[in-house]
Amino acid sequence: MANIDDVAKAAGVSKSTVSSVFSKKRPISKEVTELVLKVARDLNYKPNYWARTLATKETRILGLNMQAEKVKFSQFHLSLMNGVLQECYENGYQLLVNTLSPEFLKDIQNQVSSPVDGEILMDPEKKDSRLNRDTISDRPTVIIGKPPEEFEHVISYVDNDNVGIAFDVTTYLLDDGHEQILFLNAPNHRTVSIDRELGYKRAFLAKSKSHSPELIVYKKENLTSVEYGYQTTLKMLREHPTITAVIADTDKMALGVYRAVKELNLSIPSQLSVFAFSDHSIFAKEFDPPLSSAKLNSELLGSEAAKLLIEQIQSKHKLVKRVVIPGELIHRGSASTVQKE
Amino acid sequence: MANIDDVAKAAGVSKSTVSSVFSKKRPISKEVTELVLKVARDLNYKPNYWARTLATKETRILGLNMQAEKVKFSQFHLSLMNGVLQECYENGYQLLVNTLSPEFLKDIQNQVSSPVDGEILMDPEKKDSRLNRDTISDRPTVIIGKPPEEFEHVISYVDNDNVGIAFDVTTYLLDDGHEQILFLNAPNHRTVSIDRELGYKRAFLAKSKSHSPELIVYKKENLTSVEYGYQTTLKMLREHPTITAVIADTDKMALGVYRAVKELNLSIPSQLSVFAFSDHSIFAKEFDPPLSSAKLNSELLGSEAAKLLIEQIQSKHKLVKRVVIPGELIHRGSASTVQKE
DNA sequence: CTGTTAGCGCATTCAC
DNA sequence: GTGAATGCGCTAACAG
Numbered sequence: 001m002a003n004i005d006d007v008a009k010a011a012g013v014s015k016s017t018v019s020s021v022f023s024k025k026r027p028i029s030k031e032v033t034e035l036v037l038k039v040a041r042d043l044n045y046k047p048n049y050w051a052r053t054l055a056t057k058e059t060r061i062l063g064l065n066m067q068a069e070k071v072k073f074s075q076f077h078l079s080l081m082n083g084v085l086q087e088c089y090e091n092g093y094q095l096l097v098n099t100l101s102p103e104f105l106k107d108i109q110n111q112v113s114s115p116v117d118g119e120i121l122m123d124p125e126k127k128d129s130r131l132n133r134d135t136i137s138d139r140p141t142v143i144i145g146k147p148p149e150e151f152e153h154v155i156s157y158v159d160n161d162n163v164g165i166a167f168d169v170t171t172y173l174l175d176d177g178h179e180q181i182l183f184l185n186a187p188n189h190r191t192v193s194i195d196r197e198l199g200y201k202r203a204f205l206a207k208s209k210s211h212s213p214e215l216i217v218y219k220k221e222n223l224t225s226v227e228y229g230y231q232t233t234l235k236m237l238r239e240h241p242t243i244t245a246v247i248a249d250t251d252k253m254a255l256g257v258y259r260a261v262k263e264l265n266l267s268i269p270s271q272l273s274v275f276a277f278s279d280h281s282i283f284a285k286e287f288d289p290p291l292s293s294a295k296l297n298s299e300l301l302g303s304e305a306a307k308l309l310i311e312q313i314q315s316k317h318k319l320v321k322r323v324v325i326p327g328e329l330i331h332r333g334s335a336s337t338v339q340k341e
Numbered sequence: 342m343a344n345i346d347d348v349a350k351a352a353g354v355s356k357s358t359v360s361s362v363f364s365k366k367r368p369i370s371k372e373v374t375e376l377v378l379k380v381a382r383d384l385n386y387k388p389n390y391w392a393r394t395l396a397t398k399e400t401r402i403l404g405l406n407m408q409a410e411k412v413k414f415s416q417f418h419l420s421l422m423n424g425v426l427q428e429c430y431e432n433g434y435q436l437l438v439n440t441l442s443p444e445f446l447k448d449i450q451n452q453v454s455s456p457v458d459g460e461i462l463m464d465p466e467k468k469d470s471r472l473n474r475d476t477i478s479d480r481p482t483v484i485i486g487k488p489p490e491e492f493e494h495v496i497s498y499v500d501n502d503n504v505g506i507a508f509d510v511t512t513y514l515l516d517d518g519h520e521q522i523l524f525l526n527a528p529n530h531r532t533v534s535i536d537r538e539l540g541y542k543r544a545f546l547a548k549s550k551s552h553s554p555e556l557i558v559y560k561k562e563n564l565t566s567v568e569y570g571y572q573t574t575l576k577m578l579r580e581h582p583t584i585t586a587v588i589a590d591t592d593k594m595a596l597g598v599y600r601a602v603k604e605l606n607l608s609i610p611s612q613l614s615v616f617a618f619s620d621h622s623i624f625a626k627e628f629d630p631p632l633s634s635a636k637l638n639s640e641l642l643g644s645e646a647a648k649l650l651i652e653q654i655q656s657k658h659k660l661v662k663r664v665v666i667p668g669e670l671i672h673r674g675s676a677s678t679v680q681k682e
Numbered sequence: 683c684t685g686t687t688a689g690c691g692c693a694t695t696c697a698c
Numbered sequence: 699g700t701g702a703a704t705g706c707g708c709t710a711a712c713a714g
Contacts, residue, residue: 020693022692085438096437111363113342344708388707388708395690395706
């Protein structure tokens with residue numbers, strides 16, 4: 001592959017002239033420009049990405065970092081990524097999906113600075129190894145989700161109002177007469193579980209009712225969402241037959257709940273109401289009965305995060321911003337008032 | 342941010358020693374190694390990705406290129422990407438999703454060599470601007486799907502046996518007594534439409550029957566899959582009341598078919614059989630009735646493509662390989678024998 | 683086992 | 699408007 005020198009010689013001009021033709025950072029006469037471009041085309045020359053980066057310190061690449069163990073994207077991540085990509089597309093950035101395993105990164109050979117201009121961190125955890133003062137001061141960073149306590153005022157983030165959403169869902173169920181509400185929360189180490197749990201508890205408090213602590217359980221990482229929803233629902237309904245409603249973390253988990261309910265020969269919603277934090281699937285309507293859920297607008301989460309990040313990359317000031325994406329309860333019939341026996 | 346010189350000076354060694362400590366490309370004594378690492382940690386030093394790349398010509402980044410207009414990932418692309426990411430994860434590569442618009446790339450400033458070691462091209466078209474002799478000789482490239490005719494023997498690719506799958510689906514319907522089979526094919530400019538159409542036609546030929554050419558239609562790019570499936574089914578069923586079966590390109594398109602059928606007050610499968618090329622959604626079962634479809638194993642498409650690409654990057658020989666991912670018909674009840682009236 | 687030197691390919695001062 | 703020199707931060711080839 002030809003380099004800038006080859007082109008310069010072949011065109012009979014200097015390197016800097018060729019450079020300027022491509023970067024447009026200083027005016028070059030029309031004749032020279034055309035000559036250089038023609039020669040470049042003939043030689044199949046394109047400026048070397050990494051050499052340019054080394055000189056300019058800019059890659060025009062955004063990073064999307066998800067926890068390595070969770071290298072499987074869910075529907076939620078997918079549509080979120082579509083939002084990020086949309087923004088990348090419009091601003092001329094490419095997206096680098098980070099998939100390096102912790103073990104891989106432990107090797108010294110692989111300890112390298114990141115090749116991105118900025119990074120979006122997904123699925124933050126209470127103790128998140130990706131976050132420390134050094135990394136976030138090294139490069140612009142935006143979190144999707146709730147940052148750990150100590151980073152709340154240090155780093156920009158985009159999140160749903162999970163407290164509010166959980167409050168609304170729980171209040172809705174309480175208003176329908178439910179008291180024993182099983183809460184299949186996100187994994188305990190994820191920050192999102194804090195907010196949702198808070199909303200759940202506040203809803204009880206607001207009605208001066210008390211919740212049963214044993215009805216709040218957290219997803220285990222070693223099970224799939226469907227499997228966890230299935231097994232836990234079976235177990236909890238047997239141990240606590242007074243449960244009349246379930247709040248599931250995701251629609252996949254709710255699918256597990258549906259399966260358990262079928263196996264127990266119960267019916268939704270007459271004997272058990274189900275609500276999920278999720279609108280990820282275009283097939284949500286295909287649940288039988290259709291699943292009531294919260295619309296999280298994950299695509300917006302993605303595009304707003306990308307916007308924040310690009311803004312942060314391009315501006316001189318390090319402002320800490322927060323964007324709250326509204327959620328909305330969508331009632332599709334899987335939850336109803338308690339049936340008196 | 343500290344650079345290699347700072348570390349070398351602070352540790353009282355040479356640059357190349359520091360370099361070797363991090364790259365492990367030549368042995369360094371234990372004492373020196375530890376000293377250097379300690380100093381590096383104190384200075385928060387990490388080797389600069391771009392500088393290293395410039396010197397080594399290796400980025401350890403794979404590219405995933407989808408057509409820019411289709412910047413929205415579907416379920417199919419998602420699970421495919423999960424396959425790619427899995428392979429990246431295991432081999433220490435990162436994945437760069439290419440989202441640069443054609444207009445953006447027309448600007449000379451943005452004409453830059455690609456920052457990847459190799460690239461996976463998705464959704465190939467009959468005339469595909471991404472493909473030409475120069476680009477594929479510049480860097481390793483693997484296609485997911487059927488390459489355009491002239492690249493068939495020049496470039497490695499991973500694909501389903503779409504001819505066979507379409508043949509099987511069509512044969513299955515013909516065996517059930519269907520004769521007027523509406524085929525909602527992929528967009529005409531996509532190479533996949535060729536193979537599927539071929540399979541459809543061959544199935545008729547094998548039974549010495551003739552198909553009605555007007556029953557093969559192609560998705561229009563300006564409509565969503567659901568919308569296209571819906572509108573076209575309505576229109577075609579009105580114009581051709583003798584149609585008893587529909588083959589849809591994707592499950593989303595089939596969802597449109599279901600909606601049209603509902604609107605026409607018909608029932609599936611007694612009055613219309615439906616089959617789709619797709620198993621993308623975990624909710625496929627939730628179609629009412631459940632949708633019969635072909636399992637394409639898209640995750641395997643992704644991981645095999647990544648394997649091919651990594652192999653090609655790491656080997657000296659440019660071998661042209663092809664991997665065929667098996668498909669499988671999954672019968673779930675949306676297709677049945679023709680009901681005599 | 684370690685140090686010295688010379689690039690990698692481009693952008694960016696300066697001069698003119 | 700264009701050219702010459704310097705540097706970005708690292709690796710690699712050559713010494714020793």
